[in-house]
Amino acid sequence: MAHIHLPDGVLPIQWVFFWWLLALALLVVALVATRRRTIAIQRLAIAGMLAAVSFAVFQINIPFAGGVHMNLTPLIGILAGPGIGSLIIFIVNLLSAAVGHGGWGLAGANTIVNMSEIAVAFYVFRMTRGRLEMFTRGAVAAISGLLVGNVVFLALLVVSGIQGSELHGVALLPYLIQIVILNLIVAVVEAVVTGFVVDYLSKVRPDLLGE
Numbered sequence: 001m002a003h004i005h006l007p008d009g010v011l012p013i014q015w016v017f018f019w020w021l022l023a024l025a026l027l028v029v030a031l032v033a034t035r036r037r038t039i040a041i042q043r044l045a046i047a048g049m050l051a052a053v054s055f056a057v058f059q060i061n062i063p064f065a066g067g068v069h070m071n072l073t074p075l076i077g078i079l080a081g082p083g084i085g086s087l088i089i090f091i092v093n094l095l096s097a098a099v100g101h102g103g104w105g106l107a108g109a110n111t112i113v114n115m116s117e118i119a120v121a122f123y124v125f126r127m128t129r130g131r132l133e134m135f136t137r138g139a140v141a142a143i144s145g146l147l148v149g150n151v152v153f154l155a156l157l158v159v160s161g162i163q164g165s166e167l168h169g170v171a172l173l174p175y176l177i178q179i180v181i182l183n184l185i186v187a188v189v190e191a192v193v194t195g196f197v198v199d200y201l202s203k204v205r206p207d208l209l210g211e
Helices: 013-035 041-058 073-098 104-127 134-160 169-204
Strands: none
Touching (some): 013 073, 013 104, 013 134, 041 073, 073 104, 073 169, 104 134
């Protein structure tokens, strides 16, 4: 749910290239890891649906404090795993950039942020198996992933800096933390939604959760 909603030209060009290269390197790792396993047609179909749903939800603006949105990255991680999930969110970020939801240059940085949310949600969900009820597992996995995603979001902007701003490095933190607080308020809502979806799937299609 952390997403850098800035146009192209805001981040220094060298950092735009750096985050793109890092994102592509992580995607290559995801592809290699994914190719080592046989992917069922059902899982590919689920990946396609997750990409479509995530992109659609991505574009729904919630009129709260200037406008926020969800993106369901923790749910993508839980259902698709970090490998396929990384490819899904990369496609979603490209489609979002195509409709003006963040600049093309920021698609690399946004993919890194969202990949961290997907990976953390996936592993937290797996590690809490047998320890928590299904709704709680989904909600805890979602809030954990979104919290880490916001930390990565902060780190990327603090390291990159913003062109045209007199503030650099940690001097940006007081302003960026306000965005993070807003994101985490919405993260609670997304965690509840994820918890309900996961709980429902556990009753009707537990195979989708890898249980």
